[in-house]
Amino acid sequence: MEVLKIATAGSVDDGKSTLIGRILYDTKSLTTDKLEAIEKTSKQKGYDYLDFSLATDGLVAEREQGITIDVAHIYFSTAKKSYIIADTPGHVEYTRNMVTGASTSQASVILIDARKGVIEQTNRHFFINNLLRIKDVVVTINKMDLVDYSEDVYNKIKADFTELMSKRDYQDQKITFIPVSALKGDNVVNRSKNMPWYQGQSLLEHLEELDKKDIYNIGTPRFPVQFVIRPKTEEFHDFRGYAGKVYGGELSVGDDVVVLPSQTKSKIKDIFFYDQKYQTASRRSSVTITLENDINVSRGDMIVKDGDLPTIDKQFTANICWMDSNQLTTGGKYIVQHGINKVLAKVDKIHHKINPDYSGIETDVTGLNVNDIAQVTFKLNKPIFYDQFKNHRTNGSFILIDTQTNSTVGAGFIQ
Numbered sequence: 001m002e003v004l005k006i007a008t009a010g011s012v013d014d015g016k017s018t019l020i021g022r023i024l025y026d027t028k029s030l031t032t033d034k035l036e037a038i039e040k041t042s043k044q045k046g047y048d049y050l051d052f053s054l055a056t057d058g059l060v061a062e063r064e065q066g067i068t069i070d071v072a073h074i075y076f077s078t079a080k081k082s083y084i085i086a087d088t089p090g091h092v093e094y095t096r097n098m099v100t101g102a103s104t105s106q107a108s109v110i111l112i113d114a115r116k117g118v119i120e121q122t123n124r125h126f127f128i129n130n131l132l133r134i135k136d137v138v139v140t141i142n143k144m145d146l147v148d149y150s151e152d153v154y155n156k157i158k159a160d161f162t163e164l165m166s167k168r169d170y171q172d173q174k175i176t177f178i179p180v181s182a183l184k185g186d187n188v189v190n191r192s193k194n195m196p197w198y199q200g201q202s203l204l205e206h207l208e209e210l211d212k213k214d215i216y217n218i219g220t221p222r223f224p225v226q227f228v229i230r231p232k233t234e235e236f237h238d239f240r241g242y243a244g245k246v247y248g249g250e251l252s253v254g255d256d257v258v259v260l261p262s263q264t265k266s267k268i269k270d271i272f273f274y275d276q277k278y279q280t281a282s283r284r285s286s287v288t289i290t291l292e293n294d295i296n297v298s299r300g301d302m303i304v305k306d307g308d309l310p311t312i313d314k315q316f317t318a319n320i321c322w323m324d325s326n327q328l329t330t331g332g333k334y335i336v337q338h339g340i341n342k343v344l345a346k347v348d349k350i351h352h353k354i355n356p357d358y359s360g361i362e363t364d365v366t367g368l369n370v371n372d373i374a375q376v377t378f379k380l381n382k383p384i385f386y387d388q389f390k391n392h393r394t395n396g397s398f399i400l401i402d403t404q405t406n407s408t409v410g411a412g413f414i415q
Helices: 016-026 032-044 060-065 092-102 120-131 151-165 203-208
Strands: 003-009 072-077 082-087 107-113 136-142 174-179 222-229 241-245 256-260 264-273 276-278 286-291 302-305 311-322 333-338 341-355 360-362 373-386 397-402 408-414
Touching: 003 016, 003 092, 003 120, 016 072, 016 082, 016 107, 016 203, 082 092, 092 120, 092 311, 092 408, 107 120, 120 151, 136 151, 136 203, 151 174, 174 203, 311 341, 333 373, 333 408
Parallel strands: 003 082, 003 107, 107 136, 136 174
Antiparallel strands: 072 082, 222 241, 222 302, 241 286, 256 264, 256 302, 264 276, 264 286, 311 373, 311 408, 333 341, 333 397, 341 360, 341 373, 397 408
């Protein structure tokens, strides 16, 4: 079954957790004991409704303050798809959490409180979706029940957000506007009778109909080798296969390929999935590839099509989201983990800091603090083979690891 990962974003009290809880409730994805706990807690709090946010906010501090702090991953399925929802925090100080949740998502839901409209945090959330090249963005205008399901309010917010869209540099995004009431269930899973002026789909109906080709960024095929398979059994005595996942495009039997970093050339002989042979390995499929000639291929190498090589260099410039309490400064040394390769890197230059509310850039920056986003150049101790993030989300992204603590301190997107 197809799996769709969705990131949610919204300011404080916009109703993200309630929206997700409503989806779980209306799709009958809540277990009986979870539903009973929600009913019991809602009564104890004196509510005359079910507090669906209790289905997702798991930390004690989240429940006490009524806010989302950490990224929660929620899983549910329908007859058509399996879903993973990354419920990300809305606070400014949790920008890094949102970047983390959205970095591996194929679609995004941005919530806007119908009473407040487009605010500064909306700019920030849309900027991050733009930065991370999320192809399908659903602008969900929530709490329509509190504005009497007004079409005028909906149209005003839609117009304000359309103006914000003019500031983006990623034009391949599809933006869909849906008015909802997460608390009442209007247009979340089922279409609402309270908004006859809205003729579009409910939120779940829209997600159900998303096509793979519309949400995955199409690039050139990249096959990082995860493992070299040598059974050394009587039946497969001379078998040598290379296991991994195909990103960006397709690989087929007979394709002329190059193995990086050695740049040795070969041709794909067979493609296996367990004991089944295939003519073509599609995007995002995990397979084992054999080559026609016996060449040296190791974990961390990459198989690409001949004539379609990535950039091979010991230097690159990237947009960085800094996630650590200690500053990133010029000259600082970190480990760049690019795919399954780890390379020692030094910060060569901090070009400028990017304000994620579309208010411009800041130059003369000497260091980055937690949640800062900036353009930075790195020099590496050995070459890596990469693509620009805008052309290849997987091969154009990396994480930074502190050499002393081994903690992940930043996420990067190569320019």
